Amino acid sequence: xxxxxxMFNQASTSQSLLSNHHVDLNDCRIxxxxxxxxxxxxxxxFLHGWGISAEPYHEILQLLAQQHAVIAPDLPSFARSxxxxxxxxxxxxxxxxxxxxxxxxxxxxxxxxxxxxxxISITLSTLIPNRxxxxxxxxxxxxxxxxxxxxxxxxxFEMTAQFLLPKLELKLFDIPQVFSHNLLFNTGNVxxxxxxxxxxxxxxxxxxxQAPCLLLWSEKDLTTPLDVAREMAATIPDASxxxxxxxxxxxxxxxxxxxxxxxxxxxxxVEHKEAIATSxx
Numbered sequence: 001x002x003x004x005x006x007m008f009n010q011a012s013t014s015q016s017l018l019s020n021h022h023v024d025l026n027d028c029r030i031x032x033x034x035x036x037x038x039x040x041x042x043x044x045x046f047l048h049g050w051g052i053s054a055e056p057y058h059e060i061l062q063l064l065a066q067q068h069a070v071i072a073p074d075l076p077s078f079a080r081s082x083x084x085x086x087x088x089x090x091x092x093x094x095x096x097x098x099x100x101x102x103x104x105x106x107x108x109x110x111x112x113x114x115x116x117x118x119x120i121s122i123t124l125s126t127l128i129p130n131r132x133x134x135x136x137x138x139x140x141x142x143x144x145x146x147x148x149x150x151x152x153x154x155x156x157f158e159m160t161a162q163f164l165l166p167k168l169e170l171k172l173f174d175i176p177q178v179f180s181h182n183l184l185f186n187t188g189n190v191x192x193x194x195x196x197x198x199x200x201x202x203x204x205x206x207x208x209x210q211a212p213c214l215l216l217w218s219e220k221d222l223t224t225p226l227d228v229a230r231e232m233a234a235t236i237p238d239a240s241x242x243x244x245x246x247x248x249x250x251x252x253x254x255x256x257x258x259x260x261x262x263x264x265x266x267x268x269x270v271e272h273k274e275a276i277a278t279s280x281x
Contacts, residue, residue: 023103028081030073030096033072033073034071036067036068043069043109047097047120048074048117049116049117059256073097075117088196094124110135111134112136114250118138118139118140125211132211134214135212139218142228142232143224144199147198167253203231206235216262218248221248221251223248229241229243
């Protein structure tokens with residue numbers, strides 16, 4: 001590793017400060033944002049959604065980092081993470097991220113995945129079940145429900161409706177800037193990831209998820225409708241479903257305080273139960 005890189009347990013970040021780092025794998029450089037208290041607690045690994053990067057989630061990551069260690073990589077080939085090959089499926093993403101976890105010596109993690117990041121989190125959690133303490137799936141992909149012809153008007157409606165929400169800079173600059181970069185310089189994987197999000201079927205993996213799982217969904221989500229969450233909740237063994245009324249597929253970006261409060265409450269409950277289970281009588 002270069003001087004800019006480090007093992008996670010050697011980090012020296014302050015409670016809420018986020019810093020950017022990278023790690024070089026065999027054929028991929030993964031860039032990631034890191035923050036939170038330096039401690040022995042299990043970190044949150046946050047996986048972003050389709051077409052963008054960790055950057056638009058900056059406010060969410062700041063809030064998470066105020067209470068918990070957090071790491072948010074740019075997915076391979078997206079934004080700052082360079083990777084020249086086409087990534088065909090969820091398993092390929094999961095294998096690359098497993099190498100990332102190994103490089104940072106992360107033996108235990110809480111996985112939080114939004115949209116495409118949720119589908120990857122499902123796959124990764126079944127690949128290394130002994131290393132995933134909890135799983136949070138936020139408006140996740142993995143159960144196909146919408147065709148390409150259906151998704152276009154739905155996304156058009158959602159994007160138009162989201163312009164009525166707060167955070168003008170997020171809508172006009174942060175998301176468009178990183179999406180335009182990915183579309184221009186990573187066209188193949190942007191298109192492939194869209195197809196994967198729409199058609200990739202992970203229903204066979206859902207019964208194999210061993211970690212406590214929170215499904216966190218907007219009731220207004222048109223991209224991955226609430227029926228997807230209900231099917232996941234009925235199939236994942238230790239799953240609970242929390243539905244919010246706030247708007248649409250990317251709701252957490254516009255309501256980061258509510259988003260992080262629900263996620264942290266769930267993770268702290270999981271850690272508390274584990275502490276009770278492992279404490280001496």
